[in-house]
Amino acid sequence: MDREPVKGHLELLLLSVLAAGPAHGYAIISSLRTRSDGAFDLPEGTVYPALHRLEDAGLLASSWAQDDGRKRRVYALTDEGVAALAARQTEWRRFASAVQAVAGWSA
């Protein structure tokens, strides 16, 4: 699958993955790949800048956590992040149904 469209929606995808609960980078990326059935297969290292951007925007919060002797940065949605996710999901649904209506096929 072409990576460019995925990059355009990466923030929505990351917020959606984190809606299931706090997770560290590796788990977020694995979940993204698994839930998309391998379709969203970005270079994993490029996902971290997006996570940092979301944190800078106040949509995510992160902290270091010790787990299995391994130190990991765990990300979680903030209240603002939850609201932003809801808004973006609504926007995306509207966009997807408009594309669907114009393209003339149904899911």
Add this chain to the structure above:
Amino acid sequence: MTAPGDRIEEYLRTLRASLRTMPQETGRILAEAENHLREAVAAGLAAGLTEAESQEAAISSFGSVRTVVRAHEKSHGTAAVLVSLVMAAWKLAWTFLLALGAVGVVALIFDVTAGQPFVGASAPRTRFTAANCSYWMRINPGAHNCAQAAMLESSGDIVVDGVACALFGLLLFEGYFLVHHFWHRRGRQVRDVLPRAFFPVTAIIMFGALALGCGLAAAVKGARGAGPGEWLSGAIVCTVLAVAYVLRLRQVSFLRHAPGRRPGRAGWASGKGR
């Protein structure tokens, strides 16, 4: 502990040398990258791959250093690039002004060792009118004639102008570091998102061209009312600076490519976040 020839270690070392971020942010990026890669290697081993294959697969999935660095740079946006350009121009301005101060010092040394006519000789075939001759003689009453008075004045001017430029340069230098300090105290960073080689290359071009121009002017025994010593002072200072920035550029390239350079583990393993 990392085994000799550990590809993850090698990858992180290259990533560290390539990132254009502040130390704290670099520490976090590297810590996350290391955790991610080690986790991916463990998953590869659990799936039956060898250590080498697991490392290869982990790095391949993570993306090349270039790709990862570009992703971090893109996340800075246009504003960060503009801020970096302004800060680079600011740095270049105080470097240039301090260099003019150094030119004044070298000119003063020439004044003392080679004599003022070497530094402040007036341009050949200069014609003095009665009005400007009396002006020069009034400023330098000890001079024997107008040409000598003008020469003495210009040889002193280069030193005084150099001191003035150096003082202004010091003010800009102070302001430059105050801005960094102010942003840092507010918990923000003035990120330099330009390529590492940007400033050294710009300085080499600027000081190299100035050294060449001053050298040529000195070779034709002075120009525009200045003696060869004044131009030679400029050529010496600009050459020293151009060479210093060539060495800096080599250092930057070495940091980027040196395979044997081992950064402190604390650099990426103990990042505490922002």
